[in-house]
Amino acid sequence: MKVINKSDLKSLKRSVDQGTEEQRKAVQEIIAQVKRRGDEAVKEYTVRFDQAVLKSLRVSQEEFEQAYESLEGEMVQILQEAADNIYSFHEKQRSSSWFDSAEDGTILGQKVTPIEAAGVYVPGGTAAYPSSVFMNVIPAQVAGVGRVVMVTPPGPDGEVPAGVLVAAQMIGVDDVYKVGGAQAIAALAYGTETIPSVDKITGPGNVFVALAKREVFGDVDIDMIAGPSEIAILADDHAHASEIAADLLSQAEHDARSSSVLVTTSERLGKAVEKEVQKQLNTLPRADIARQSVENYGMIVLCDSWEEALDTVNKMAPEHLEIVSKEPFQDLGKIKHAGAIFLGPYSSEPIGDYFAGPNHVLPTNGTARFSSPLNVDDFVKKSSVISYSSQALQNNADKIARFARLEGLEAHARAVETRKERWK
Template identity: 70%
Template sequence: MKIIQKHELNSLKRSVDQGTEEQREAVKKIIHDVKQRGDAAVQSYTKQFDRVDLEELRVSEDEMDAAYESIDGEFIEILQEAEQNIRRFHERQRTNSWFEPAADGSILGQKITAIDAAGIYVPGGTAAYPSSVFMNVIPAQVAGVERIVMTTPPGKDGNVPEGVLVAAKLLGVHEVYKVGGAQAIAALAYGTESLQPVDKITGPGNVFVALAKREVFGDVDIDMIAGPSEIAVLADDSAKANEVAADLLSQAEHDARSSSVLVTTSRELAEKVEEQIETQLKDLPRYEIARASIDDYGAIIICEEMDEAIAVINEIAAEHLEIMTKDPFGDMAKVKHAGAIFLGPYSSEPVGDYFAGPNHVLPTSGTARFSSPLSVDDFTKKSSIISYSEQALKSNGGKISQFARLEGLEAHARAIETRKERWK
């Protein structure tokens, strides 16, 4: 892990993967094909990319029950407790409709309505992610979404990982499909014979999933275009090097393009973390991935004082930010840009990934400068309510007509003035 200067930060920045021209064209072709041929196209791409020939795309209740029966009872209890924590946190995010009457009899307000249907994409590949099920489904349920659909790639045996199915069953999600990649996003967006379309698609995936989400946006809503995972640790001489190194590696093992950065006011800590990274890397099962991540996107930045270090942290705008300092709450108050902030030595990043309650679907690639974690709000929409009274229109109608004519919209002005007949 290399020590760099502040001005070298740009060398670590990664924009959201735009894909190659070949990848973008492939995704467009897949989406067009799914729109035209429905299930047949989805099955064909599943055979091509996942190496499995499926007659039925939907996971049966028997498959979900079998997964539940096969999982260790202690793990079920852990999942249930995690679900309670995540649900409790998201319940606090609920917003209510409101209506405000005025003295002239008018009523203004805002009506909060859940979207009708949400599609949740759960990635497959080298690991199964029950946590992705929880983090995407629970805020949708708290928002009041009536129909939640889940898609996830099948393994070569044609099955979905047991942990993913158990998480879905615990949450009461029974519409689950063995579909991954761009074809899953197309099916969610436009529907097939088996799968009715949804209004919003959330969940992470590979570059083809990200490109497909970008392509269908506008016909449906999406959560975000997520880049590789990232962590920044802000630390002073009170932090323990072995803990800092372990937390940096927790993100490095995700992806070869993941970014792990330590910003510290202690050169001694920086040097010890360097040593610990090399020591701890040696026996990691995902060594090759973590090694590439640390070599290409890992760095340590040493600052003279804490305010300078916090300025660097704000420039990074990391997905995950750990503050391991003598005054983590005081330092947190100065942080403007971060997806999730973990305070103190006991708030290791995986606490947020799985169990604490806040959502782990977070803005990446510096987008924490202007965006937020996935939340209940992402599954609702707001309608403005306007109930103007006769008195209000009498008082303000002339001003409204004048405003309309200022913009050259005569019909707008006349729409107001035609109502004068009501009080002649």
């Protein structure tokens, strides 16, 4: 891991992976083919990219049942408890329509309406992600979305990991299709003979998935363009090096481009963590991935003061932020930008990934400056409601007309004035 001081903070910035021109053109062609040829194109790309020959794109009830049978009963119980925690947290985010009336008869308000259909992309590849099923589907369900469609890439054997299927059926999602990559995003956006189109697409994926989401945005909504995972740990001498190192590696093992950063005022802790990271790497099953991440994007930032350390993490605006200090709750109010904040020595980042309840779909690459975790509000629309009374119209028509003429919009002014005269 690199050891830097705050003056070198610019080295923490990573460029957003926009994909190459060749990749963008490939994605555009995939989308065009799926729009034109539907299931046929989806199956062809699934053979090409996933080496899977599929008779049916949709996961069958038999496959769901086999998944339950193959997964250990205790693991099923753990998944259920995690789902319950996630439901409980997101239920508290539910928003309601509201209306307000004035003495002159004006009624103003906001109507909250869930979107009709959401598509969830659950990544595959080097790992299986039942947690992605819960984190993307549950807030949609709490919001009241009528139909949730899930896509996930199959293995070469045409199968989907058992944990993913159990998680989906456990929360009532049986509309699951074995398709991944840009072709899955295209199918969700525009529909095929088998896969229904949706109004919004959420869920992370590789660069081709990200590029496809960019391409279809506008025809459908998307959650965000997720970058590689990242963690920043703000720690003082009260932290234990072995625990900090383990938490840094928990993100490094995600992806070779993941970022793991310790920000501390303690040179002693920094050196100890550096040694621990190398020690723990030797026993990690995904050591090759984690080592690349640590070597290229792992850093220890030494600060002269705690205020400087706080300022450093705020400038980073990390996806995950752990605060392991003497009084972490006292520091919480000083954090301006972070996707998720983990306080104290017992709150390791994976607790949020899987079990605690808050959503793990978080803004990356500094976008926590203006973005929030995936939440229930992402799956609803808010319509303004306006009802003027005759009295309110008479009281305000002249002011509204003058405002319209200030902007040079005479028809706007007349639209109000004609009502004023009629409804005197």
